[in-house]
Amino acid sequence: MTVNAVLDEPEEPSGSSSARQRDAERVVGIIRESFSKIEHNAEGLSRQFYALLFAIAPDTRDMFPANMEVQRSRLLRALVHIVQMVDRPQELTPFLRQLGRDHRKFGVVTRHYESVGTALLGALRHYAGDDWTEEVERAWADAFAIIAGAMQEGSASDDGPAWWNAEVIDHTRLDWETALIRVRPDRTIPFYTGQYVSIESPQRPRLWRYLSPANAPREDGSLDFHVRAVDGGWVSRALVGYTRLGDVWKIGSPLGNLWANPKADRDLLLVGGGTGIAPLLGVIDELSGRDTRPYVTMFFGGRKVDDLYYLNELRALAERHSWLTVVPVTEDGSAEGGEKGQLAEVVTGHGAWRDHDVLVSGSPGMIRSTVSRMLVAGTTFDQISYDSFTTD
Template sequence: MDSTTVSLVQTTFKIVTSAEDGPAQLTRDIFANLFAASPETRELFPASMDVSRQRLLQAIGYVVDKLDTPRRILPFLEQLGRDHRKYGVKDAHYTAVGNAVLDALQSFTGNQIWTVEVDEAWRQTIALISATMMGAANSESRPSTWTGTVVEHKQVLRDVAVVRLQLDQPMEYGAGQYVSVSVPGRPRMWRYLSPAIPSNPQGQIEFHVRQVSGGWVSPAIVGQTSPGDKWSISAPLGALGVDRTDDRDMVMIASGTGIAPLRAQLMEMAMRGSNPRVHLFVAGTYPCDLYDIETLWQLSMTNPWLTVVPVSEEAENPWWHTEPVPESPPGMHQRLIGKVGQVVSGFGTWADRDIQIVGSTSMVQTTKFRLLAAGTPAECIRYDPPS
């Protein structure tokens, strides 16, 4: 795609998104156009469209921003295409959505801005998006979804639950990857979760879920899940994981339920003959937020390459949590007090390590900023969407 085409697309999109109520109007118009032209597509979406509108805008924005770097957007679009199989999306739906986007953009900008050249630039962009997503979806041989039956639901904190499921067939995924799940109480609404155990031939899977204030899916998982519930689970996504061809030592940093994908990697590593050294920083606001610390200590005691460093912002638990704070076993690192980014960067640059960060968006960005400020090379730091 030539520079003129990229410039026309980026300039047009900036005009729309910088206008007052522009993003909201654009997504409203896109879906209104789509449902008017293809009424059957309404069944692919949940009753509330807020999340769908937000995700569509984010995806378009990311592609437009990276349009001049195909090596960045093509893998993103391929992954998006494979993931969209869970919705039941067919080839014809990509054409319908593309037309809806073009009509909404033209209606918003008007004929003075929406010239023949702009129209052609956007048609090339939509064609690239559609063809890449369709190609990846149609070449995928794995099931679009698995069915998982809840076998255990354990509430470990007021707002955190551990859920174990038995899949209808084994799912192969890399430790550190994530999937999306749909639960009975929230049909056609999907939430990304990272398995907390490695893939296994028995089809067992485990998730750690924190209830998000104002969220749609996580409150139903934490507060309403019961054994016997049937979940839909999509094919795995993401590239977070340990490179078996690289022997560089590692730093893993997790906050809250972000421990799940790192825990799965550590469990998988424990089954190997040799591993690089790993420093795991596991953090929370209160000591009780380190709900899985005893499992991590057990891993560390049987695997000398693993060092576990507990971190909490507060020294004591809140008044409503009455269980005692667990004491570090002999030989284990004592709990440190402070924000995890500040604590980790206080040890130095870690420039000789591969670093993985998992947690909320704010935690990931703050920790990354602290590390960069301490001299950590940006290419050493990896993270996927928050857990």
């Protein structure tokens, strides 16, 4: 990921920083090895974690959904995932600060971090048995402390609202499974184009989900979301099927840093799959309001043309803006005037895009395959930007 512009770590002598890096890698090695021996027990681990947490800090119970099954342990999964990244502090720290600000919406305060740490270590210890050595415990505890510290710093540094209320003012079907939902927050949400937010709707209390505004910040503060109803999805199906005008959503603090270099004048390559195009539409929206802008090529991919739910609108945009080219990509070649193949394959078929900044947005699998193929094709890592710390 492009190094976050928000980074403000102080410079330090390279000797001490590389010693710290080696230490972090050692800690991550111990954590990964110990977790690999217990991860087959994910369900038990999760039950133990929440039982301990709710016993130590009963006031946290109301932060979580009434039915814990539907969440499949998002917090615990996220914790374990993130703890294993403490050897990448330059990328992780800005994200954790944002996550800490966002966690204010749950009513999380300092002592809750301690309770979560105790519950995490207690559950791990229970399942690790004899493998739980002093060294293993210290590795987990140190990593957790670093993470919780960064989140608390982020939380303390923000005196803005913990969340915004936003009224639904439009709900339009874009296709059978996808809806455009426009909301108007009670106060302007300070987000950068390309960021995402978590939302809670009255239909699904305490089930927060991330959505990406499909627009740049507007004068009236309104946000457009493209929501796709996924199979078996608790929240997305309710949002697409049952949202009513006048519903009031809660919206958390903005996260992410997809458009890391908005001021750069290099040409842009946008690669999006499904509703992953939403933040890319935000980028196009922002550029269309500028006097000068780079040339933009956007690849929009899906299995078949029916998956390209916003293609007509994108084509209309490309007709209006001479600086924008839109290329539909389908695996079965069913998009007229488009290209056939997997998105990553088609994009790299055009070369390494060496003189472009590249923004990639879509499902975790789509991001992984696109980024890895582009690196193989010769695109450099610092050209590519994507949100890599999402945990869905």
